[in-house]
Amino acid sequence: MSVATFQDMILTLQRYWADQGCVLMQPYDMEVGAGTFHPATFLRAIGPENWKAAYVQPCRRPTDGRYGENPNRYQYYYQFQVMLKPSPENIQALYLDSLRHLGIDPLVHDIRFVEDNWESPTLGAWGLGWEVWMDGMEITQFTYFQQVGGLECYPVTGEITYGLERLALYLQGVEDFQQLIWSKSETATVTYADVFHQYEVEMSAYNFDYADVKALFAQFDFCEAETTRLLAASLPLAAYEFVMKASHAFNLLDARQAVSVTERQRFILRVRALSRGVAQAYFDSRKALDFPLADDATKQTFLQEVSSGS
Amino acid sequence: MVVNDLLFELQTEELPPKSLSLLIKSLVTNIKAELTKSQLAYTSVTGYATPRRLAFIVRDLTEQQPNQSIERRGPALQAAYDSDGKPSKALTGFLRSCGLDNADLLENQETPKGTWLVYQQHKSGGNVRELISQIILKSLSTLPIDRKMHWGASRVEFVRPVHSLILLYGEEVLPTQILNCESGRTTVGHRFMSNGLINIKSSNDYVKVLKDNYVIVDFEERKTVISQQLAKVEAIENARVIIDPELLDEVTSLVEWPVALSGKFDAAFLSVPEEALISAMKSHQRYFHLVDLQGKLLPRFVTIANIESKDPNAVIKGNERVISPRLADAAFFYRRDQQTTLESNLERLSNVVFQAKLGTYLDKAKRIAHIAGFIAQQTGADASLAQRAGLLCKADLVSAMVGEFPELQGLMGGYYAEHDGEPTAVVLAIKEHYLPSFSGGELPTSAAGQAVAIADKLDTLTGLFGINQPPTGSKDPFALRRQTLGVIRICIQAELKLDIRETLAVAAGQHSPEFSTTAVYDYLLDRLGTWYQDQGIPGDTFNAVRFSHQVITNLADCDRRVRSIQDFRTQPQAEHLIAANKRVANILKKAGTIDAAIDTKLFQAPAEIALFAALGAAEKAMQTQQNGADQDYEAKCLTLAGLQSTIDAYFDEVMVMADEPAVRSNRLATLQKMRFLFLDIADFSLLQ
Incomplete structure (x- = not known):
């Protein structure tokens, strides 16, 4: 029996991953381009500490706006993010079981792991993995983190990112995000379009046509300065919020085509320098606490073979 | 002598499809080399590869290395004992290195230079059971893997996480540990159509047992199965499936149990240039596209699924649902790009760096325009058309479509030039200026296209030689070798009346008056010589022409001379x-x-x-x-x-x-x- 509404899908995934021992977190209340930016993934992937978390994260990708006209490409959409550290031996099987819980029969659908390595130049991060295809549609990103903020990952985080809307198209058998049923009760049926269509049209216009380029450049500079100032004060978590803000300002400038190709590279390097600074500062702060969530064996291996943290 | 077959299988998570066939070929090569090095005889090594496994079978592998006899030469007899007849330092050192206590086992060897002490060391050959681990480890460690990865809390590294290992000699499991896996005789079949662990008794049933479990382990066999299925689709649809060999390899690497399914898309998308539709299908979805018997693109595609679905229609419907927004995106880019003209794109080209020391693509476009104009004048073509095409030929680099599908550069420029109302000759020249796009590839056919194609290539060539970055044996990032050959082929095939030395000087002069063309000219003639050799015309024929009194300036003239001399020799x-x-x-x-x-x-x-x-x-x-x-x-x-x-x-x-x-x-x-x-x-x- 497949899950009937968008919200039921979220509830099912939350229940499933909670049962696998994940800390259920809530969306970070800031604009991010991907669930990876959430500190529960980006920062927790650093250092020898164990961590398992799952959460929904709304994502903003200004250049993906299509004024609500493309059936499955929106500038604002939902990811369901799972991060398991260390990645368990049976991580692929766990993931496939979650699909079964959603009512997907892998003997009907063509489910495949297709190489898609991940690299985030702004986060100084990369990993190897796949996009998971169901009947040719990418429904999930699956990544083994190898480096984050310029630091080697050990133990390795396995990251599973579901594209909720795309998955829902299958479960509900519709063609267009707008037709997705968000919730259904005896008295009312609410669709994705009811919730988001007007927003998608307006935000596409804002991203492509109205965003104030001059103010965004200034905002970027401000966030960069704040990050530096806060890192000097050893406040990595606060500093990281300004990295996220800087990154979003850059994405908006990109959508406005305000950044030339050469400039683009320079901006990416600027954000990356900030991310690296935050990663190192966060690492140092956890080390000062003696990595409270790490198990002994992993911690020893980490300190001997990966990094003494100096 | 005891011989047996050896079966090895490493069961992994999904391997990178573009390197799968290279991985297995290298593994087989490495294993053969290591076995030979270890003097373990065998008849053949066959590799098997699927997305989830690398395997090989060594046929008739000998159990035992031959015994070895090594002759080791020690000091000269003269130098072996001191005046008291006691062993010298040279002798005691030699004995120690041989593991001997005294000289009793040494023999005298007479040579014209005197008598030497030698030791015939006998080493009994090792057993395959002791040697195989190292042989496999060495073979795995030198596989061509771009980026190795870690997983979990392990420090082991490989191309993707590894789950299990089979190592059978005959029916016997050879116990070992490789990449943290204990060897055994079990593996898994198809991810969904087979259940649980499966047992392999010996190498003889490996291929069959896996096939019973919906895995065709032989790469070439899978490829053949896919080709046969595509042929069936052609018959049913009364159309031709276009099979790009690279795509076929990639698709073969993505499935263990191929099932071809054909679907359709909305014919309204056919208003978008078909190259863009094909790119969207191929690069994003790994679909094969279909054309009608006249070669026109059909609103159809074939996907190779990895399952015999209980409901194939659900899979087809799913794929149709995916391709539609992909094509909608291509259409979106196409419409968006058409809102600006190529000419108005030029300004943004000044933001795209061609090469740090050689300026932006706008600089390059202006240089190409000048050189193309010069070439057109020489060859009797319309110089203003060639200049126009040269100026606009890079303008599609900032289009949304080329941003998404880089392989369409040039082609899209042609479509946009047409939309902008540029003359037909300009449209065609932009479209074909990257030709030939591979060695032996198609050449530009129009006069302006030839001029711009040559101008673009000579600009890159003289520029990189000018900043002293000529190609080396291993490094040729701007594909200068191929581009030079392109210039040669265009000049000769179109019999252009073009002084190549003068053209090189014009091209170099566009960069800087300081740039010399001597080295570029020699490089070009060297490539020309190689090109002749590849056609079976020996180097001395070309050298006879190259070092005549009539210096090579017109490549077409040079070609006529070379071929006449070659005839003359008979x-x-x-x-x-x-x-x-x-x-x-x-x-x-x-x-x-x-x-x-x-x-x-x-x-x-x-x-x-x-x-x-x-x-x-x-x-x-x-x-x-x-x-x-x-x-x-x-x-x-x-x-x-x-x-x-x-x-x-x-x-x-x-x-x-x-x-x-x-x-x-x-x-x-x-x-x-x-x-x-x-x-x-x-x-x-x-x-x-």
């Missing part, structure tokens, strides 16, 4: 004439500078008079031997061949180095005339 007169040229070249070299004019009154032998007359007649004939405006080198070579008996008679009868100085220099002057007559076409003395 003529019966060739051998004698080549010998005569070598002889004359030697004589003249020894004689030094000859500036005397020929004085017919000084002729003494009839053969002298005959040669002089024949040379005069040949010279006169060769001046008029033309095919239209082109030199007729075939006729010229025939004329030269006609001189053979006269020249032979000359050398039979005449002593060149006569005693009387005036007669001697007169004869040398005659020979020089003859030599120059040949040298105008080629240096025949260089032919072997």
Whole structure:
């Protein structure tokens, strides 16, 4: 029996991953381009500490706006993010079981792991993995983190990112995000379009046509300065919020085509320098606490073979 | 001698499809090399590869290395003992290195240089059971893996996480641990269509048991199955499936149990340039596209699924649902790009760096325009059209479509130029200016296209040589080798009347007056020589032309000469004439500078008079031997061949180095005339 509404899908995934021992977190209340930016993934992937978390994260990708006209490409959409550290031996099987819980029969659908390595130049991060295809549609990103903020990952985080809307198209058998049923009760049926269509049209216009380029450049500079100032004060978590803000300002400038190709590279390097600074500062702060969530064996291996943290 | 088959299988998570066939080929090569190095005999090694496993079977692998006997030579007998007859340091050191306590086992070996102490060391051969782990580890460690990865809390590294290991010798499990896996005899079948662990008894049932579990382990067999399925689709749809071999390889690497399914998309998308639709299907979805019997794109596709679905229609419907927004995106980019003209894109080109020291793509476009204009003038094409096409040819680099599908650069520029109302010649020139896009690929057909294609390539070539970054044996990031060959092929095939040296100078001058073209010109001629060799025309034929008196400037003319000389070499007169040229070249070299004019009154032998007359007649004939405006080198070579008996008679009868100085220099002057007559076409003395 497949899950009937968008919200039921979220509830099912939350229940499933909670049962696998994940800390259920809530969306970070800031604009991010991907669930990876959430500190529960980006920062927790650093250092020898164990961590398992799952959460929904709304994502903003200004250049993906299509004024609500493309059936499955929106500038604002939902990811369901799972991060398991260390990645368990049976991580692929766990993931496939979650699909079964959603009512997907892998003997009907063509489910495949297709190489898609991940690299985030702004986060100084990369990993190897796949996009998971169901009947040719990418429904999930699956990544083994190898480096984050310029630091080697050990133990390795396995990251599973579901594209909720795309998955829902299958479960509900519709063609267009707008037709997705968000919730259904005896008295009312609410669709994705009811919730988001007007927003998608307006935000596409804002991203492509109205965003104030001059103010965004200034905002970027401000966030960069704040990050530096806060890192000097050893406040990595606060500093990281300004990295996220800087990154979003850059994405908006990109959508406005305000950044030339050469400039683009320079901006990416600027954000990356900030991310690296935050990663190192966060690492140092956890080390000062003696990595409270790490198990002994992993911690020893980490300190001997990966990094003494100096 | 005991022999048995060895089966190895590493069961992994999904391997990178673009390198799968390379991985298995390398693994087989490495294993063969390591077995040979270890002196373990076998008959064959067969590799198997699927997305989830790398495997091989070694047939008739011997159980035991042969015993080895190594002769080790120690010190000379003289140096082995001191005056008291006690072992010297040299001897004790040697004994220690052999693991011996005394010299009892050493033998004397007599050589012309004296007597030496030697030790015949016998080493019994190792057993495959002890050796195989190291052989496999070594073979795995040198696989061509771009980026290795870690997983979990393990420090092991491989291309993707590894789950299990089979290592069977005959029916026996050889116990070992590789990449943190204990060897055994179990593996898994198809991810969904097979259940649980499966047992492999020996190498003989590996392929079959896996097939029973919905895995075709043999890469080539899977490829054949896919090809057969595609052929079936063609028959059903009455259409042609276009099979790109690279895509076929990739798709073969993505499935263990291929099932071809065909779907359709909305025909309304066919208003978007078909190359863009094909790119969207191929690069994003790994679909094969279909064309009708006239070659026109059909709104159909074939996907290769990895399952015999309980409901194939659900899979087809799913795929149709995916391709539609992909194509909608292509259409979106196409419409968006058409809102600006190529000309208005030029400004943004100034933001795209071509090469740090050689400026932006706007700089490059302006240079191409200038060079293309020059070329068009030389070749009699319309210079203003070539300039226009040159200026606009890079403008699609900032279009949304090329941003998404880089392989469409040039092509999209052509479509947008058409939309902008540019002249047809400009449209075509932009479309074809990247040609040839691979070695041996199609060439531009239009005059403006040829001009821009050559201009673009020479700009890159002279620029990179100018900043001293010529290609090296291993590094050629701008594909200068291919681009140079492209220029050569275009000039020759289109028989362009183009002075390549002058064009190189124009191209270099666009970068900087300081950029020299000497090295580029030599590089180009070297590539030309290699190109001839690849066609079976030996290096000395080309060198004879290259080092003649007529410097290579027009490549088409050079080609006619090279081919005439190659023909000439098959003529019966060739051998004698080549010998005569070598002889004359030697004589003249020894004689030094000859500036005397020929004085017919000084002729003494009839053969002298005959040669002089024949040379005069040949010279006169060769001046008029033309095919239209082109030199007729075939006729010229025939004329030269006609001189053979006269020249032979000359050398039979005449002593060149006569005693009387005036007669001697007169004869040398005659020979020089003859030599120059040949040298105008080629240096025949260089032919072997």
